[in-house]
Amino acid sequence: MHDHSIAELPSLRRQKILLLLERDGKVMASELSQHFAVSEDTIRRDLAELDSAGLVQRVHGGALPRPKDSGKDYFTRLDETDEIKVRLAQLAAQHIEDGQIVLFDSGSTTLQVARALPADIRITAVTASPLTAIALSEYKGVKVILAGGQLNPHSMSASGQEALRLLAGIKADVAITGVCAIHPEVGITSLHFDEVPIKQAMLDSATQVIAVTTADKLGAVEPFVVAPCTRLHRLITERHPGSGNIEDYQRLGIVVEQLPD
Structure with missing residues (x-):
């Protein structure tokens, strides 16, 4: 099932990527491309933006959660x-x-x-x-x-x-x-x-x-x-x-x- 409404706005699509990452512990560009009905290049740009903002850690083919200071008590x-x-x-x-x-x-x-x-x-x-x-x-x-x-x-x-x-x-x-x-x-x-x-x-x-x-x-x-x-x-x-x-x-x-x- 494609999430076309999210695909229209990059900021909302990236928000959804963060939710999927929170749920699954890892996201793959190929799967995200199919999920949002956008190209893998578009997903790679999304992951690059999230990485530069310190929100994800890019790995080959996808991204992992980035360790957060907010884990402190x-x-x-x-x-x-x-x-x-x-x-x-x-x-x-x-x-x-x-x-x-x-x-x-x-x-x-x-x-x-x-x-x-x-x-x-x-x-x-x-x-x-x-x-x-x-x-x-x-x-x-x-x-x-x-x-x-x-x-x-x-x-x-x-x-x-x-x-x-x-x-x-x-x-x-x-x-x-x-x-x-x-x-x-x-x-x-x-x-x-x-x-x-x-x-x-x-x-x-x-x-x-x-x-x-x-x-x-x-x-x-x-x-x-x-x-x-x-x-x-x-x-x-x-x-x-x-x-x-x-x-x-x-x-x-x-x-x-x-x-x-």
């Missing part, structure tokens, strides 16, 4: 939090105002946003991340609502129907989210399938969505789609992105805010 990633993430978090914290209901996604960058709030802030904070909830509990004026459920060891946040039901019942003013990857055509994507529903529920429950990300996530693609970029209202990132093009996101109506030099 949550606490290792937390220890590696750098100055850039702290500065990005400080920018994001400026958009949170007294009286708001604010959703905090999981992740080390979002945790930094929680730590960067003004000491006298008065908000209701909702999160599925116990570590973020603990950070928020340090503020006297912050009411913390922690979504429960099974703990995901990768993200150190709750997942499952209990967390989803709580998030669906909240209409928040702002959602602060980190992203595994964001591409202007493919959208916001995640490396882990079980994180997708919680992230989608947060986007659905917020009037304004603010994504905070380092430059290496721009233009990147992971296997599982969370939402199109148009679900974002503001993107906070570095001044000089290493990949991607800021104008691509601005054309989608997203306000892009960059760190000052």
Whole structure:
């Protein structure tokens, strides 16, 4: 069965290739050519693009998954939090105002946003991340609502129907989210399938969505789609992105805010 709809857009075809690679552990150019009804030269160009983006490892006749730093456990990633993430978090914290209901996604960058709030802030904070909830509990004026459920060891946040039901019942003013990857055509994507529903529920429950990300996530693609970029209202990132093009996101109506030099 040929996937003609995917074949029309190279970016979506490459997204599908990543999904097949995640499922099968290896992809062959000859089989992909038949699957998508395109030439092997076209597939080889796809694999070359994915290889240059660091998403696959090309081998003779096809490609293998590339080992990822994101395989590190949550606490290792937390220890590696750098100055850039702290500065990005400080920018994001400026958009949170007294009286708001604010959703905090999981992740080390979002945790930094929680730590960067003004000491006298008065908000209701909702999160599925116990570590973020603990950070928020340090503020006297912050009411913390922690979504429960099974703990995901990768993200150190709750997942499952209990967390989803709580998030669906909240209409928040702002959602602060980190992203595994964001591409202007493919959208916001995640490396882990079980994180997708919680992230989608947060986007659905917020009037304004603010994504905070380092430059290496721009233009990147992971296997599982969370939402199109148009679900974002503001993107906070570095001044000089290493990949991607800021104008691509601005054309989608997203306000892009960059760190000052």
